[in-house]
Amino acid sequence: MSEVLRRLPEGFLWGAATSAHQVEGGNRANDWWRFEQQPGRIHGGDVSGDACRHYERYDSDFALAESDGHNAHRLSIEWSRVEPAHGRIDDDAVSHYHDVFAALRRRRLLPVVTLHHFTNPAWIADQGGWENRETLDRFSDFVRLCAREYGGEVDWWCTINEPEVLAFRAYSEGLWPPAKRDDNAALEVMANLIEAHARAAAVLREEDRVDADGDGHATRIGFAKNLVQLEPSRPWFPLDRLRAHFENEKFNEAVMDAPLTGTIALSIPGARAVRRSVPALRGSCDWFGLNYYTRWKVKMFAPDPHVARAGGERSDLGWEIWPPGFEQSLVRAGRGGLPVLVTEHGFADATDRTRPRALVKSLLHLGCAIDRGVNVIGYLHWSLLDNFEWADGYRGRFGLYRVDFGHPDRPRTRTRSADLLARIAHANAIPRDVAAEAGVAL
Ligand code: IFM
Numbered sequence: 001m002s003e004v005l006r007r008l009p010e011g012f013l014w015g016a017a018t019s020a021h022q023v024e025g026g027n028r029a030n031d032w033w034r035f036e037q038q039p040g041r042i043h044g045g046d047v048s049g050d051a052c053r054h055y056e057r058y059d060s061d062f063a064l065a066e067s068d069g070h071n072a073h074r075l076s077i078e079w080s081r082v083e084p085a086h087g088r089i090d091d092d093a094v095s096h097y098h099d100v101f102a103a104l105r106r107r108r109l110l111p112v113v114t115l116h117h118f119t120n121p122a123w124i125a126d127q128g129g130w131e132n133r134e135t136l137d138r139f140s141d142f143v144r145l146c147a148r149e150y151g152g153e154v155d156w157w158c159t160i161n162e163p164e165v166l167a168f169r170a171y172s173e174g175l176w177p178p179a180k181r182d183d184n185a186a187l188e189v190m191a192n193l194i195e196a197h198a199r200a201a202a203v204l205r206e207e208d209r210v211d212a213d214g215d216g217h218a219t220r221i222g223f224a225k226n227l228v229q230l231e232p233s234r235p236w237f238p239l240d241r242l243r244a245h246f247e248n249e250k251f252n253e254a255v256m257d258a259p260l261t262g263t264i265a266l267s268i269p270g271a272r273a274v275r276r277s278v279p280a281l282r283g284s285c286d287w288f289g290l291n292y293y294t295r296w297k298v299k300m301f302a303p304d305p306h307v308a309r310a311g312g313e314r315s316d317l318g319w320e321i322w323p324p325g326f327e328q329s330l331v332r333a334g335r336g337g338l339p340v341l342v343t344e345h346g347f348a349d350a351t352d353r354t355r356p357r358a359l360v361k362s363l364l365h366l367g368c369a370i371d372r373g374v375n376v377i378g379y380l381h382w383s384l385l386d387n388f389e390w391a392d393g394y395r396g397r398f399g400l401y402r403v404d405f406g407h408p409d410r411p412r413t414r415t416r417s418a419d420l421l422a423r424i425a426h427a428n429a430i431p432r433d434v435a436a437e438a439g440v441a442l
Helices: 031-036 054-067 091-106 122-126 134-150 163-172 183-207 238-261 323-334 355-371 390-395 416-427 432-438
Strands: 004-007 013-017 072-076 110-116 156-161 220-226 229-232 263-266 274-277 288-292 295-298 340-345 376-382 401-403 412-414 429-431
Touching: 004 355, 004 432, 013 110, 013 340, 013 416, 031 122, 054 091, 054 412, 072 156, 072 376, 091 110, 091 134, 110 134, 110 183, 134 183, 156 163, 156 183, 163 183, 163 220, 163 238, 183 220, 183 238, 183 263, 183 274, 220 238, 220 340, 229 238, 229 323, 238 263, 238 295, 238 323, 288 323, 323 340, 323 355, 355 376, 355 416, 355 429, 355 432, 416 429, 416 432, 429 432
Parallel strands: 013 072, 013 376, 072 110, 110 156, 156 220, 220 288, 229 295, 288 340, 340 376
Antiparallel strands: 004 429, 263 274, 401 412
């Protein structure tokens, strides 16, 4: 038995995360499917298509997670499958997700269920998407349906994934559907998504009264925030500092403060500020969902204001691999006093050459965050499988399991990272030999 470098708290959640559109395949009724058909939208002309065929293969995928010592799994329910037209509920889709939750239960994987992970039913998009305030009502209806249907199987609900990323990519940068470049719309959408989280939390607490996992809580609610580290590219240049500060305020701080203060306050230079009091936001989270990937160096007056640090190690998508930032993000996430669940963390690395070391180093930093007083309750790696990485198509390979997208059966191949994470999860600790094998200098 190898010496242990770091033990994790008892009951720690270990697992991986996915989202429906990225892995299921065949999601034809949402805004992303339509977007993918437009030339030039997705890198290399990729389309989600059959994705990983996880819609059929979920049980064997969960078997991989189970044998790797995972005890939790994050996934999303695809709204457009369950409600392909306004008010029309697809019974087959509803029962499919019952089967999925039953499979998770059989494999002793705690479901952490996301209700909105970037995709919208096409009919929602046609009605103005998240710019239209009615979407908040429609989403609440969908959440009510999920709470009633699945409340007996699910306690851990993640209402919305990365509201800030969706708002900026889709409405400010124009890179995701509906491909707008309008900062006013981006702020409104971000506020609507945060408000939708508060409403969803209220609905879940009202409708889901069944304690599915027997821990004394019928619901455990949070949302997932991408907490990117933003630093001035030239720390001596006041305008870079100013821009980094502003972006951190609107992208990180404002989103994290909202569920604590009950106020959504968003502003960026040149756009209409949004200030909304949403009392239901206060106390809406039982935990904080942290997604951490990278840090960006921020530059004023540059065609690309966000760059990876020169000379730093990078992932296949050009994102800096910076494990100390994980600790910083965890410490920031813990400041509000909520337990922190890592809902995503990972690296695009098709060859799995850099991931093992980055992964283990990051987990050592997670341990340091715990030492600094952060109540970290679990770690869900992004992702279980290589999958459809939105506008980057299939070039961002985040999987613990490689997927051969050229093969009709989409065979999976286990990576070294999957093995290392499995050994950590089984031990609920970071053994010295695992760290050494991963190439972490001790
Ligand atoms: O793939 C995405 C996921 O859908 C949301 N968080 C970031 C991941 C990597 O870009």
